[in-house]
Amino acid sequence: MMMLTQQQRQGMNSEVVILIAEDDEGHAVLIRKNLLRAKIANAILHFKDGQEVLDFLLRRTQPGRQPGTAYLLLLDIRMPKVDGVEVLRQIKKDPALCKMPVTMLTTTDDPKEVARCHELGCNNYVTKPIDYDKFVQTVEQLGLFFSVVTIPSLNGY
């Protein structure tokens, strides 16, 4: 298991809001717990399907995305209404959203699916392992990932 240094954790921009699009409540809880355990204390917003997260990002619901705030998205693929691949496609073609980091976090390790998401421009692809220890490690790595990438704040338009 990779241990994160205090310095690395401090490197994480605490202003960044982590968005989790995940239809499985349990998975969301596990992700949140493990992020906390990895000392990632950023604000976390949870969306139950692709439609919800798109509505938030495109400001179709209140409260919507805040101008000037930096976001990153953990995106499941198989979700009701709008699936993760479609969400990714819409984000990447929107000039206001395309710079937001998107990490696919899904149970599918199908190489075709992985390739498709990379083609569409996802920043990272993480398979949810069934093995809990691996899961914890994965989330820890996510924390590390968040700490080293510079997350652009999205401007207001």
Add this chain to the structure above:
Amino acid sequence: MTTEMQPSQAGAIKLQVVKTAAIAVLIMVAVAALGYWISRAYVLKQAEKNITNLLLSHKGIHHYVQNIMLPAYRQYQEQGEILPTFYAPEILSSSYIVRNQHTFYNAERKAAGLPELYYKLAAHNPRNPINQADALETRLITMFNEDRSLKSYREIIEVDGKKELYIAIPFLENQERCLRCHGKRESAPRQLQERYPGEGGFNERLGDIRAITSIRSPLDKEYADIAIIVAAVVAGVLTLGLLFLFNTRLRSLVRQRTRDLEEEVLVRARAEESVRLANVELSAKNKDLEQILYVASHDLRSPLVNVQGFSKELSRDFAAMVEVLAQEEVSAQVKEELLPLIREDIPQSLNFIQNSVTKMDQLLSGLLRISRLGRAALAITTLEMNTVLSQVVADHEFLLQQHGASVAVEPLPNCRGDQVQVDQIFANLIGNAIKFRHPDRPCRIRITGRLSEEEAVYCVEDNGIGIAPQHQAKVFDIFHKLAPESEGQGLGLNIVRKILDRLGGRVWIESAAGQYCKFFVALPKVTDHGGGTAPTG
């Protein structure tokens, strides 16, 4: 293809042949009749023309005698050049001249190979008996005298068994000048009286028709010509008719065969179409199945993440609880009751849960692998199987050493296939041989190959525990495990069969329980035009 015609079809053809034959006979008869009629008309016309020519030429002589010789004769008499009493029919009678001239004419005709023409100036009362009318001529003289409007008589008669065209034309009606010689005997020229002592040729009456010109032209040769022409025409028509009949029959046969063939083609097209549709349906169903398998295994994994995740969370929570319970403030009774549960029962339950989840996850991974197998793109190339096998064996080196097993690979024929998939086949078979080795003897694996007519057949043989005959059919089923306690998900042989289905190959088994097991793998062999020189994958 049906070579025998249906009875109804044969009947139809027979009827058609009869109809055609009847029509052909009718046409033939009509043509023969027409030919006969036309030829006969032509022949008669030719005969008539001959006669007319002869008559005209006779008329010319008559006119010459009447208009030139007789006036000259009289003039010479008047001038005293000729005695007034002189008369000679040889030089003064046109009938005499014509008749005798005709004798020479016939002689010339005969010499020229032509049939003689009968000619006679036939009279009731001839001066020369040679001109005496026969029965027919006598009847005709009477007829012409009774009906002056008749200008000729025409009939085909038979003389001595030969057909001839007979034509009679009335001679002049008696005129004044005729009666000079044909009137009373005593008023006729003296030489005439002396030459013809009888009453023949005298006592004619003014206005009577004294004689008829009677001419015959033989038709036999012409009739023979007609027979030849008609026979030729009939033979021609008969030949044409037969050809036509044959042609009709042939055409009806061709039509029938064509219909049969068209029907056959149609039936085949229908069969092919239904096979094609069945294939389309099958591949659609296969695709559906792959999709269902993929989605199901994926979606089934999601809850498992929770089950395992939260059971781990529980373990973690219980570990924290143990620490709390260990504190001094907690009563001995609580400790005594809770600690065994938290330390033993609960971890045991959670352990079962987690093991089951792991097993479930493995099954789902297997399903996913199989569903991916069906979707993976194939790259078919010529495979150098000894190279392929040495790589597969090298990949298993560690496992082989670990179990004291060995593999002998003999020279193998090449084949056509997808390298990744073929690797998988032999990896699974070698893996199985190691897994199901006999506990009493070291595992020996032998890989051989040969070419059959259409395939390259490989055999992976081991000396392991073998498979009893009653179980052999089932070993290729999905998730089928003969030894439930053995590791793995019971997918290896199912995957082997699936791959071979896709590559157009086969797999079968030969085994004796407790002794050996042989897996035969057949793959398409390299053909001359199948890219024998293609690089190996």
